[in-house]
Structure formats: C-alpha cells, structure tokens
Amino acid sequence: MFRPEGPTLRELAVQALSSVEHGYDLLAPKFDHTPYRTPDRVLDAVAAALAPLGPFGTGLDLCCGTGAGAGVLTRLCRHGVTGVDFSAGMLAVARDRVRPAGVPVSWVRADARALPFAPAFDLVVSFGAFGHFLPRELPGLFAQVRSVLRPGGLFAFPLAAPPRPGSAGYWSLLGFDAAMRVRNALWRPPFVMYYRTFRLGDVRRELTRAGFEVTLRPLPEFGRRPDGSPRARLVTARR
Incomplete structure (x- = not known):
C-alpha cells in the first residue's frame, strides 16, 4: 500500500506518462514510501540465504534505485559496494540515505x-527491476552481468512464484500488464514495466545460455504453496 508520504495520484499519472528514466527521476524522493520499494523482509531473506555462500569481496547492486540492495551488499561484501542505475534522481536519494560504516559505497549512473x-565483482544482486526489460533483452542483460563478474562470481536475485491462474493476484497482474500495453500503444515515450514477462523457465534457460551455472534456493521465510513448491526462491547463477 502507498503510505501518506508517498506520491499523489496526480504525481503517479505524470510519472506513468513519462519515460522510464524520467518517471523514476520524478518518483525518487517518494519512492521508499511506495509498494515498489523491495520490502525489508525480502532483503533480509536474501541476505540470510547468501551469507553461507560468501565471503564476498566486492558487490554490485544492479538497477539499485534508492539503494536497498546496496544495503544488503554492505552486510556481505568486505571490500566495497557499487550501486548502478540509469536514474539520476534515484541515485541522488541513494547517496543521501545509504550511509554504511566500514564498507566504501560508490554510485554510478x-x-x-x-x-x-x-570483471571486478564477486557478487551482483538485483531487486525488483526485471519488469523493465523485455524478454528479448534478457540475453544481452545477462551477458552484461557475466562480463562484470570475476570467474566464480555470483549473480543472485529473488523471484516470487507466480499467482495461480484465476486468483485475485493473477487478475491484478494481468490487468496491470494489459493497461501498460495499451498505454505504450497509444503514448510515447514507452514506459516498460511488465510484471508477467520474467518467467522462471525463460530466465533459467537464458542464464544457462549466457554461461552461468544456475541453482534455485527456496526462501523459507515465505513458506510453501499448497502443492509444496516454494512461494519465493533465490536464483543464484555462478560464472
């Protein structure tokens, strides 16, 4: 839910009719008061799952936004953390809000x-950004991640199980994606944000094609569905 300190309906409308980059520049000061910011329980679960796989030297938060993932990396990486994003507004907020002790943090647009x-990083993480990439962009995106990892380095991100067909969550995501497709058919510049295009089977296949060894790790903090499958997984891909 949006907090009272979050953006107004008018502000959200202006942002939605902007480009992705400019929209996030506008949203940045209030982003942490929206549901788009990755919840702390997800960040903590990922940090706990990655801790036994370390120690890590340097880390990269891909599409870092206001720096929530960089905060996770400062718990795991001993020598330094970098956040990268294409929104100058989001990076400005990250610089102001992420002030870790003991681990140097840098921000790159x-x-x-x-x-x-x-190839300078031992660990790359990303949280909640993949809806901004079309399926055809995944091979290039994963190749870029692999290119900045040292040999043996790890790329990791959480992935929730999709809502069951016919459920309220299913229809909500379907409706949102449909609205975005109509918006992009009628308005320029496009705003790419689709929640249903980042599917586990496709992601695993493209990571493997990019040269990663892929492992799926349940995040037990989120429990299991009635069929026994995890409600959320950590995808780890090793170079």
Whole structure:
C-alpha cells in the first residue's frame, strides 16, 4: 500500500506518462514510501540465504534505485559496494540515505544493458527491476552481468512464484500488464514495466545460455504453496 508520504495520484499519472528514466527521476524522493520499494523482509531473506555462500569481496547492486540492495551488499561484501542505475534522481536519494560504516559505497549512473565495468565483482544482486526489460533483452542483460563478474562470481536475485491462474493476484497482474500495453500503444515515450514477462523457465534457460551455472534456493521465510513448491526462491547463477 502507498503510505501518506508517498506520491499523489496526480504525481503517479505524470510519472506513468513519462519515460522510464524520467518517471523514476520524478518518483525518487517518494519512492521508499511506495509498494515498489523491495520490502525489508525480502532483503533480509536474501541476505540470510547468501551469507553461507560468501565471503564476498566486492558487490554490485544492479538497477539499485534508492539503494536497498546496496544495503544488503554492505552486510556481505568486505571490500566495497557499487550501486548502478540509469536514474539520476534515484541515485541522488541513494547517496543521501545509504550511509554504511566500514564498507566504501560508490554510485554510478549507467544503463544495465551497457555496464561500464571490468570483471571486478564477486557478487551482483538485483531487486525488483526485471519488469523493465523485455524478454528479448534478457540475453544481452545477462551477458552484461557475466562480463562484470570475476570467474566464480555470483549473480543472485529473488523471484516470487507466480499467482495461480484465476486468483485475485493473477487478475491484478494481468490487468496491470494489459493497461501498460495499451498505454505504450497509444503514448510515447514507452514506459516498460511488465510484471508477467520474467518467467522462471525463460530466465533459467537464458542464464544457462549466457554461461552461468544456475541453482534455485527456496526462501523459507515465505513458506510453501499448497502443492509444496516454494512461494519465493533465490536464483543464484555462478560464472
């Protein structure tokens, strides 16, 4: 739910009719008061799942937004953390709000599809950003991530199980994606944000094609569905 400090309906409308980059520049000051910010329980669950896989030297928060994922990395990485995002507004908020002790943090404005780094990272994480990439962009995106990881480095992100067909969550996501497709058919520039295009089977296949060894790890904090499958997984892909 939106908090009282969050954006107004008018502000959301203006943002939705902007480009992705400009929309997030506008949203940045109030982003942490919206449901789009990754909940702390997800961040904590991912940190707990990754801790036994370390220690890690340097970490990259891909599409870092206001820096929630960078906060996770400061718990896991000993030598330094970098956050990268293409929204200057989001990075400005991240610089102001993320002030860890003991681990240097830097912020870089760049597109995730053209990362300006050498293979310098031991761990790359990302939270809630993949709806901004069309399915055809995944091979290039995953290739970019692999290119900035050191040999043996890890790419990790949480992925929730899709809502069951016919459920309220299913129809909610379907309706949102349909509305975005209509908006993008009628209005320019496009605003790419689709919740149903990042499917586990496709993601696993493209990660493997990019040269990763993929492992799925249940996040027990979120329990299991009636059929016994996890409600949320951590996808780990090792270079």
